[in-house]
Amino acid sequence: MLSAVLSLVLAQQGRQIENLPFEMPEAIFPGQREVVLGVLPYRETIMQLIYSKDLPSTADMKGINPPVWDEYPLGFVKWSVKPDSFAGKPCMSLRMEGLFVPSYNFKFKGGTKQVRTSLDVRGVSQWWVTSDGTILRQYEQRMDKRGIRSANCTYGKDSVTVQVDNYGARSATELFPSDMDQLQLQFKPMIVEGKVVMPEKEYLVYDPFTSGFIKRTAKVAGRFNGNYLQLPFEGNHVDFSGLIPGTVKAYISKEGDLVKIDLPHDRYCVMNSTPPGKEGQKVGG
Numbered sequence: 001m002l003s004a005v006l007s008l009v010l011a012q013q014g015r016q017i018e019n020l021p022f023e024m025p026e027a028i029f030p031g032q033r034e035v036v037l038g039v040l041p042y043r044e045t046i047m048q049l050i051y052s053k054d055l056p057s058t059a060d061m062k063g064i065n066p067p068v069w070d071e072y073p074l075g076f077v078k079w080s081v082k083p084d085s086f087a088g089k090p091c092m093s094l095r096m097e098g099l100f101v102p103s104y105n106f107k108f109k110g111g112t113k114q115v116r117t118s119l120d121v122r123g124v125s126q127w128w129v130t131s132d133g134t135i136l137r138q139y140e141q142r143m144d145k146r147g148i149r150s151a152n153c154t155y156g157k158d159s160v161t162v163q164v165d166n167y168g169a170r171s172a173t174e175l176f177p178s179d180m181d182q183l184q185l186q187f188k189p190m191i192v193e194g195k196v197v198m199p200e201k202e203y204l205v206y207d208p209f210t211s212g213f214i215k216r217t218a219k220v221a222g223r224f225n226g227n228y229l230q231l232p233f234e235g236n237h238v239d240f241s242g243l244i245p246g247t248v249k250a251y252i253s254k255e256g257d258l259v260k261i262d263l264p265h266d267r268y269c270v271m272n273s274t275p276p277g278k279e280g281q282k283v284g285g
Contacts, residue, residue, distance in 0.1 A: 029243075029269055030079040030096050031125065032250040033258040035203075035218055036238050038189035039092040039129040040256065043276055044080040047258070048073055049098075053266040075099050075122070077269055086128040086136045087154075098123040133187040140208055151208035155183075162208050177213065179204060186216075191236060194254055196220050205242075216242030224251055229271075231278050233259050253277060 030047060034040070051072045076099045084093035099122060124141040138153040147167045154161040160175045160183075177183060185203040190196065200219040207214055218240050225234035235253035246264030253259055255277025261269040 029098075029248070029261050029263075030077050030258060031094060031127075032218070032238065032240060032243075032248070032261065033252055033256070034081065034094050034127075034129075034187055035240075036190045036220075036236075036250070036252055037256055038133055038192075039081055039094050039127070039187050041083065041092065042079070042081040042256075044078065045258075045275065046076050046078045046272065047261070047269040048272045049075045049077060049267065049269050051267055074267070084128060089130060089136060091128045091130045091136055093126065093128050095126045096124070127187070129187050133184070133189065135184055135187065138206070138208075142209070149209055153206060153208055160206060162206075162211075164208050166209065175206075177204075177206075179213075183213070190218065190220060190238070191252075196236070214242055216240065221249070228259060229274060229278075231274070231281060233257075233278075235259070 029049075030045075033042075051074050077096065078099060079094065079096040081092050081094050084091055122143055124139070126139040127135060128137040129135055135155045137155065139151070140153075141148065141150045143149075149164075149166050151162065151164045153163075158176060158180055160177065161172075162175060163172045164170065182202070182204040183206060185201055186205060188198070188201070190198040190201060200217065202215065202217045204213045204215055206212075218238055220236050221239045222237055223234065224237050225232070227233070233251075233253045235251065235255075237249055237251045240248040240250065244264065248264075249262040251259045251261070253275075255275075257271070257275035257277040259271060259275070263269070
């Protein structure tokens, strides 16, 4: 499947993309489906991460250039939900990966072209969750120029046992959060069988690399409908805060597919193949 995705990546030349004032944690984006619907089985799926911006008109010695619409592939997010077990308890494993497309300059007669040809895993986020939404385990991995950081967190009734490998420096601790209920609220479903049962929720997510508890909110903000990939989609859009600076908007179809994620700073994620909920349907029907 990755080879097919790579074929979508085009050679680019002369692009200027706005640098972000914060780290973009690509690996967490597809998990918003599970925050809304609960951790339900889902086959491995890939969404493309895209930079998109309307560029204003410019002027030079040759005259006035008209405004243009610019799009540029930045990478991908990949995720799946599969049956698993942890500590003898049956559960579902939600695994998410953020992938980016590194580039290098290829010199040829007449100029230089930027070529992007392979995928590198930039981050991994994995959760083991029971059928009622209770978190059993959390695994995080991040890669950057300095190396690799990883963390394992085991959730008990009123405690979290944490083991961190921070660029080779290892540490372990046990936490006793006073608001364990909010930590365990992350994967409690907001929509069940198409019905909104929890219009809004505020929950906490533990960051083992900073030892901080991040407050996030999810709110069912309305409905959407339209065509994409020559197929009709309709469902709910949900607004998230606390993932990154700014609002993240996730579009989840009535079949339970994550169709698109709107991100701040002219970025978005979108599926690039027929999702599980639409498989077998007639294209254009």
